Amino acid sequence: MKKTLCIFLALSTMFLSVYATNSIPEADRLSCWNATVDSTDSSGNQRIYRMTVQPKIAFGGVMSMGTFSASNIEAYTTYAAQEWTTVGMPVNEVNIGSANIIVYAGKRQAMLLIDNTITATTYLLPGHTYFHNGTGQPEKNWYYNSDVKCGYISNFNKVVLIWDDIIGNKLDISEGTYKNVLLHEVGHALGWYGHSSNTTDIMHKAAKDSFLLTSRDVNHVKQIKGY
Amino acid sequence: MKKLTILACIILIIVVNVFILFSAENHNTFQNMLDNRPESVNPPNAMIIPGYETESVDDIIAYSHAVAVAKVEKIEEDSYDGIGYELKLAVDEVIWGECPYSELILFENLYGGHIKEGEEYLLFLRALNVYAYPENSYNIVGNGAYIIEDNTLYGTSKEADNWISDQNNTLDKMKDYLSKIPVAYTSNDNSIADSYDEVSAMYEVSDSVAKVKITSVFEENAIVDVIGIEIIENYKGSALSEEVKYLWPSEKNMAVEEEYFVFVDADGLPVAREGAIIGANDSNFNEAKEFLANK
Structure with missing residues (x-):
């Protein structure tokens, strides 16, 4: 009896000690939509979006002169839409009035007018995806499974911004890298919240001169697509 | 005696458990806060160019x-x-x-x-x-x-x-x-003035000044509209282009076919928070029309 009691108390001590330091089992962290999400937000939540509408993309225009050619960026937008469509994530090209993903290119200063949360952190980055519905009110519905945060996006504008300067200096990156940036940002608009940890993936955080989606890019989108 | 010993053990273990829980939650709160900081504030949905990272x-x-x-x-x-x-x-x-x-x-x-x-x-x-x-x-x-x-x-x-x-x-x-x-x-x-008392002063600080006709308007957000233009007359500079769309104040309620005098910087952005995009109903319209007629 005493032995049983002691074992029970010892186990409870161990349990409480472990509980106090780590209350979320690792296995639960990736259970939300069975998605494998590499990165987390600042609160430690792993996050993914699920689109509940058909992605419709439009080129919104070049916003300031920069070094961009409007026709080039329009062609890259078409390329990104076709690439994601080819791998099973159909993205329709439409006119700007009916799009829920809009691509703008220009100088960073101009992009600030669309998304003033482009902070100095992002000054050094060539692309950004901004979610808005034009009214200031989010339409995302979030739910949690353990510490994985999942959100639906419905009729929600995703604005993909790319720019070619860092604080007045031209970003000297290649055409291939611009295509890579567009593919990457459209990937976010389609549901990727975080980044891949595999450096060869388009959805890895670093821009590079490659513009073909990998199987890992594709498989993750297949996991999270919801339409 | 044995019962007392067991009771004492139980009380001791409960106290230890409570202490572990308490200390785990409260021990060194500042250190816990430091431990819980994010690894980085780089946005996870932006791309990072190798070699441009801030390091010091x-x-x-x-x-x-x-x-x-x-x-x-x-x-x-x-x-x-x-x-x-x-x-x-x-x-x-x-x-x-x-x-x-x-x-x-x-x-x-x-x-x-x-x-x-x-x-x-x-x-x-x-x-x-x-x-x-x-x-x-x-x-x-x-x-x-x-x-x-x-x-x-x-x-x-x-x-x-x-x-x-x-x-x-x-x-x-x-x-x-x-x-x-x-x-x-x-x-x-900081080159952005609230406004200029005179159109001539605004002309001097502008990289480009032109009379434009609006060809397309897309409501982007509460601050700006995305505006397409046809250049009717160019008075200064070459920053404006019909190939480029411009982010101009949505409060102007610009509409297709309307005409405006625009005073902009090298990026096509207004040089003042007020009065740099001038339509027929604006108070400085006649002043701008007269001034630019002589250019």
Whole structure:
């Protein structure tokens, strides 16, 4: 009896000690939509979006002169839409009035007018995806499974911004890298919240001169697509 | 006696358990806070160009207009569709550069979340300097927000800890360190005026001035519309192009076929917060029409 009691108390001590330091089992962290999400937000939540509408993309225009050619960026937008469509994530090209993903290119200063949360952190980055519905009110519905945060996006504008300067200096990156940036940002608009940890993936955080989606890019989108 | 021993054991173990729980939650709260900081505030949905990462105070200061100690008075968490926050700060002390405002507006994207209401920080600041925002609008440069605890500086992300060194890891040392770095920016460099009394003065500071006809309007957000133009007459410069769309104030309610005089900088942005996009109903329309007729 005493032995049983002691074992029970010892186990409870161990349990409480472990509980106090780590209350979320690792296995639960990736259970939300069975998605494998590499990165987390600042609160430690792993996050993914699920689109509940058909992605419709439009080129919104070049916003300031920069070094961009409007026709080039329009062609890259078409390329990104076709690439994601080819791998099973159909993205329709439409006119700007009916799009829920809009691509703008220009100088960073101009992009600030669309998304003033482009902070100095992002000054050094060539692309950004901004979610808005034009009214200031989010339409995302979030739910949690353990510490994985999942959100639906419905009729929600995703604005993909790319720019070619860092604080007045031209970003000297290649055409291939611009295509890579567009593919990457459209990937976010389609549901990727975080980044891949595999450096060869388009959805890895670093821009590079490659513009073909990998199987890992594709498989993750297949996991999270919801339409 | 045995019962008493068992009872004592039980009480002891319960006390130990309670102590473990209590200490796990409360032991060294500040250290726990430091341990729970994000690895980085780099936004996870943006791309990073290899080689451009910020790695030191010298890197951060190169992009900064001012460094100040300021307290976060208010965080508007619902700002910008849950994507970013607007923060209002009270400036306690400017320790480098020029920042003539006692109150600041900062914009922080969602992936930050590292700045807390009611707390005081050492901030590396860069003026937003875009016509649509108040002149006291700033961004934080990189991970340049530091917690001040007993004069010691701690990064608001773990990564930022690596950017300070023995030479500048306290507030006093940082003041001394920055005092040796020349200031490159003053508030005079903020080129966005509220307005100009005379069209002629606005003409002088403009990179391009033209009369344009609106060919397309797309409502982007509460601040700007995306505007397509046809250039009817160009009076100065070549910054404007019919191939480019422009982000001009939505409050103008521009419509297709309407005509405007526009005074813009090299990026096609208005040179003043008010009065640089002039339509037939604006008070300075006749003045602009008369002035530009002689150009």
